[in-house]
Amino acid sequence: MLLVFENEYDENFNEYETIYENLMIKAFEHLNIKADYEVDVNLVNNETIHEINKEYRKIDRPTDVISFAFLDEIDGEVKIKGDVKTLLGEIIISVDKAKEQAEEYGHSLIREMSFLFVHGLLHLLGYDHMKKEDEEVMFGLQEEILKLGGQKND
Numbered sequence: 001m002l003l004v005f006e007n008e009y010d011e012n013f014n015e016y017e018t019i020y021e022n023l024m025i026k027a028f029e030h031l032n033i034k035a036d037y038e039v040d041v042n043l044v045n046n047e048t049i050h051e052i053n054k055e056y057r058k059i060d061r062p063t064d065v066i067s068f069a070f071l072d073e074i075d076g077e078v079k080i081k082g083d084v085k086t087l088l089g090e091i092i093i094s095v096d097k098a099k100e101q102a103e104e105y106g107h108s109l110i111r112e113m114s115f116l117f118v119h120g121l122l123h124l125l126g127y128d129h130m131k132k133e134d135e136e137v138m139f140g141l142q143e144e145i146l147k148l149g150g151q152k153n154d
Contacts, residue, residue, distance in 0.1 A: 009043040026148040037088040046096040064097040065116040067123040091120035
């Protein structure tokens with residue numbers, strides 16, 4: 001597996017590359033995923049995620065995390081054959097929104113940033129929270145993975 005980390009926010013947040021790699025390893029182990037996936041993650045500000053949210057989701061406000069899954073099949077799509085790493089998708093996280101939410105929820109920024117990454121990763125893996133029973137499964141997995149990755153609910 002491969003994590004491609006991009007930080008458009010602030011170089012002081014480069015430490016999240018290692019944190020996210022660890023969380024991705026723990027998530028894949030916990031979910032018994034053996035495929036050789038690539039996940040792209042990008043840290044941005046509220047302005048950037050607002051633009052993305054407006055363009056792709058038609059929601060005119062900033063959000064905390066957006067995931068773009070690339071494994072959704074499109075009719076007529078040509079399948080790549082051979083030994084190629086599969087791009088699972090992209091996770092975009094607003095550091096500004098993470099800071100706001102960490103303060104609002106009374107826990108650390110690292111915990112909020114980790115939560116948003118795991119939340120986005122689970123969406124890329126096909127988990128959702130539209131129905132109550134799906135939400136219970138997804139949110140339970142989030143907490144399990146965060147604990148495995150050393151992120152307590154603080």
